[in-house]
Amino acid sequence: MLETSSEARKGHRARHRALRRTGWVLLGTALATASFAGIAFAGVSASMADSFAAAPRGSDAGVWPAARPVPEGRITVAVAVGNEGSVATDVLAPYQVFAESRDMFVYTVAAERRVSPLSGGAHLLPDHTLAEVADGTLPEPDVVVVPAVTDPTGAGEERLRRWIVERHHRGARILGVCAGSELLAASGLLDGRDATSFWSNITSLERSYPKVAWKRGLRYVEDGRVTTTAGVTSGTMGALRLVEELAGTAEATRIGTGLSYPGWTPDGPTAIPANHLALGDLPYAFNAAFPWLRPTTAIGLVDGVEEIDAAAAFEGYGGVSFATRTLVIGAGDTVTTRHGLVLVTRSAKGGAHGADRFVVPGVTNTSDLGSALDGWARRNGLAAELPGGGRRSGEFGFDPVLRDLAESSDRRTALATAKFSEYPSAHLELTGASWPWRSTLLAAAAVVVSVGVGLAPTAIRHTVRRRRPTA
The missing domain is CATH 3.40.50.880 (Class I glutamine amidotransferase (GATase) domain)
Known part of the structure; x- marks a missing residue:
């Protein structure tokens, strides 16, 4: 009877230890998951804050152009x-x-x-x-x-x-x-x-x-x-x-x-691929969730820029791809597009904004910038660039930006940007790196940090047990 009772106590203690170990594993897993989710949430919040940034300083007090009368x-x-x-x-x-x-x-x-x-x-x-x-x-x-x-x-x-x-x-x-x-x-x-x-x-x-x-x-x-x-x-x-x-x-x-929207004809078919999330979309998630250390692209706008050319730059470099932080620069406080839309910009009369590149959509030659934008570029040590070398004959406004995004960032990001813009990409000829290594390495670092957070309770427990005095 005594032997049976002793075995029962040993079994009870073994089950108790197993439950305790399971509890520590679950706690560590929960902490690691929460840590990774927290890092990613912070990154997405930062990306969205950059994408929908506050208006340029002083723009709330501007004297705005009068709206055109409705004919x-x-x-x-x-x-x-x-x-x-x-x-x-x-x-x-x-x-x-x-x-x-x-x-x-x-x-x-x-x-x-x-x-x-x-x-x-x-x-x-x-x-x-x-x-x-x-x-x-x-x-x-x-x-x-x-x-x-x-x-x-x-x-x-x-x-x-x-x-x-x-x-x-x-x-x-x-x-x-x-x-x-x-x-x-x-x-x-x-x-x-x-x-x-x-x-x-x-x-x-x-x-x-x-x-x-x-x-x-x-x-x-x-x-x-x-x-x-x-x-x-x-x-x-x-x-x-x-x-x-x-x-x-x-x-x-x-x-x-x-x-020149690809494939468009009057009364043409409306069917398109029914997209789904795939492994190839990871660059979109990585760029949005891990935006730290990404470069800054200054987008220069001139009066008369076509609206789609401007939109392609906004989305391609920042709003959809999250590949770079964007700054929108104009000669003054506002730019009027080809068809009368008023866009509010950071004035080129201001100082440096820490940009790594300066791209100007919707112009055929960088000599068309005007003195204000040209002076801003020179003061910031940048050369004005046309996205993708400029829009070619028969191209939609997104094509040159996606080409440039593939070259300056990577092809996978450019393709994911097309997919999340629901834009046809089969005709695109893209060159550049195959994968966004910056955001991928940051994601890997976040995994390492999160695993470390998850292991911390067990490590602390073992340290405390080693230091506990024995009878």
Whole structure:
């Protein structure tokens, strides 16, 4: 009996030790996981803060250009933006498409006429306010473009959601670009309709908005007077479709041919690959989660720059790729694009900003910069560069930036940027490194640190046990 009792006590102690070891392992694993998640969360937060950076100092006190008057007899397009932040290409690409039409007039509108951040470090001065349309100061728009905004379901965009629904009730067509469909879904405007969105959002949208029939693998979806598009650059094709319907096939063909979006033809197929997350997308995650030590790209803008050229630089170098930190530099406090959009910039009259490169989209020669930008480059010891050597004949504005991104960063980042912009990439000829080693090494370092944090409790326990006096 005594022997049996002794064996039972030994078994009990063995089970107790095993449970204790398991507890320490679980604690270490939890700490390691939490540590890695915390590092990555901090990195993503820093990346997003850079992408939707605060307006340049002093811009809130600027004397802004007056908005252009809205002419009579034209098809009117209002491009809505969120005051707290919008995706640059969702705003700028449809804006250029509609503004290229002789039959249309385009303006931007927000809850307040104050500087609004765009992804990639850019800033926009809206032309008008929601109230100016609602109270009849401006004519009712025939089309409202809705981009992705930083807080589509929040109280801060409640006025914008109500305003969009009211415009639709008054007869406007609605074009929701990329994740702009979430703002439309939150407004209730998509209930009972077919719709699409950015490919990586659709699963969560299906859970949050089950009354909407979400579609995958389509460049755009039309349901009545509401059109929604797939990710980022898809707004170009969605806008061309509305130009075709409102201004005619010939007008859409003229604009679309000039823009050279790969594969676009009037009434062409809308099917596109139904993308999914893959191992090849790791550069996107690494660049966003581990932004430390990345270079800084200064983007120089000149008056008359095409909106899509500017958007490609904002997204390619920062807003989608997260490959670099971006600074937007202009000759003065503002730059006016080819079709009248006002972008707020850091003035070239200012000092150095620690940039590693200076790229100037939308010009054919660096001699076209003007004295202010040229002087800024020389003071900062930089040579002005055209992205990818400049836009070639028959290229869409994203092509030269993606070529340059592959060369200056790596090919995998360029391809992931195209994928997350939902932009065709099969035609791209890319050279450069094969992988983003900076962010990958930082990710590996984060793993090492996190494992160390996870092992710390066990190491402390063993140290305490060794120092405990024995009887």
